[in-house]
Amino acid sequence: MRIRTLAYAALTATLTAALAGCGASEPVPEEPAATSTGGEGVTEYPLTLDNCGTEVTVDAPPERVVSLDQNSTEILLSLGLEDRVVGTASWTDPVLPELEAANEDVPRLADNAPTYEVALGADPDFITASFGRHLNESGVATRDRFAETGIETYLSPTDCEGDVSINGGGTRTHLLDIESLYTEIRELAAVFDVPSRGDALIADLEERTAEALDGVDAEGATVAFWFADTRTPYMAGGYGSAAMLADMSGMENVFAGTADDWPATGWEAVVEKNPDVLVLGDLQRARFPGDKLEEKIEFLESDPLTSTMDAVKNKRYIALHGAEMNPSIRSVDGLEKIGEFWKEQDAG
Structure with a gap:
């Protein structure tokens, strides 16, 4: 993926030079995992996720993300990542009132699904989607096509059963569990190196759910x-x-x-x-x-x-x-x- 940080690149070059000068009996230190330079500094990179049967690897927190669905967009905004979102699409409703300020300067690429060219025109280094229809041949573009340009894609676990996308043509065999939503929040928070924000968002949703159903x-x-x-x-x-x-x-x-x-x-x-x-x-x-x-x-x-x-x-x-x-x-x-x-x- 093309979002490797300069610090990580410099570290790699330094270690490569050190290796060249080492003799056979000299100890060679292991290359440490890269960490975020702008987030909480908790996620270790490269980070690899098994996402609906696709391996997603990020070398550093994405700098320019395009969200193809309102659901994904509101998670990103809730995690305080509006400065990273360079395009959104597929809106059914106005943004949540508490996210209006965060969303104010975020470009909307399309009210429905954008074309591949429009999505690519935002110069993203990461793509998120809530529904698999966007990431197939008849959608915006396949995951492989985005990968050819060095762009990793992330599909919500709420749309997946194993390696099958439900909205991308699959069929559910068991009831959706809200834990799938929490997995999405945790994984996106890890990708962007803001895990504590993800934990706080999940805790708030769990508390509200309990209150809503009480009695x-x-x-x-x-x-x-x-x-x-x-x-x-x-x-x-x-x-x-x-x-x-x-x-x-x-x-x-x-x-x-x-x-x-x-x-x-x-x-x-x-x-x-x-x-x-x-x-x-x-x-x-x-x-x-x-x-x-x-x-x-x-x-x-x-x-x-x-x-x-x-x-x-x-x-x-x-x-x-x-x-x-x-x-x-x-x-x-x-x-x-x-x-x-x-x-x-x-x-x-």
Whole structure:
């Protein structure tokens, strides 16, 4: 990778010269691992990670990172790395309010996925992505293509089962665990040599999760998560991030038997399952009909078929931003909103 520090290069040259002058009986000191010159000085470099079946090696903290997804971007900003982020993409919602100042001067390369040329134009030395679709032939570019230019890539563990990318064409076989998100935070914190910031972020998310779920009793209520599209709605399947939210809060996902994260289905199937609660994606974009919350509610309550559901009749809606329904630090925001809904139900 081409982000080796000058100090490390100078050290290598010095040791090479020393080796040339040593006799066969002279002790040769081992070359120490390079460490960060601008972070906490804890990570030892080169650092190698097994990332979704791809070996990722960094020689020093990246100086110029491009994040291909909002989820990844908000982790980087939460770790205080805004001065390293030279481009972001694929946004579904405004940045978290507490990260607005950090994000203010970060270039947005595209609202959706950028082209390879645009991503490369930011002159990155590291690429992060939350979803594997960006790192395949039909996406921004393959990991091998980035590697040919000396750029390492990192894919969120939330998108991986072993060496298979779920969003890149694979299928989940077990429920997503929030520990995958914590692994992503720890590994990115290690890559950028800010491990204590990663530990602090994880501790905060764990504390908030415990508080959000404290006293919540969903009593096995059934739920459906609707992400987008009024024509062929994308509803949460049984193993992805939304299913994880249902499981953690004690609700029963009515599409639990579906392996895909967000399968497109028909309204007849949704109405037949008649969930007690509908979690509605409030997306601040205009990609599909019904992206925004008010459009979803208007459709549900005016359509002759969907208006017959108990959740619609009783207006039992939980509104979550798109990023809160994807595996990200906002998953905890989603849990807080779900917990608040059930606490209000109990109080009522």
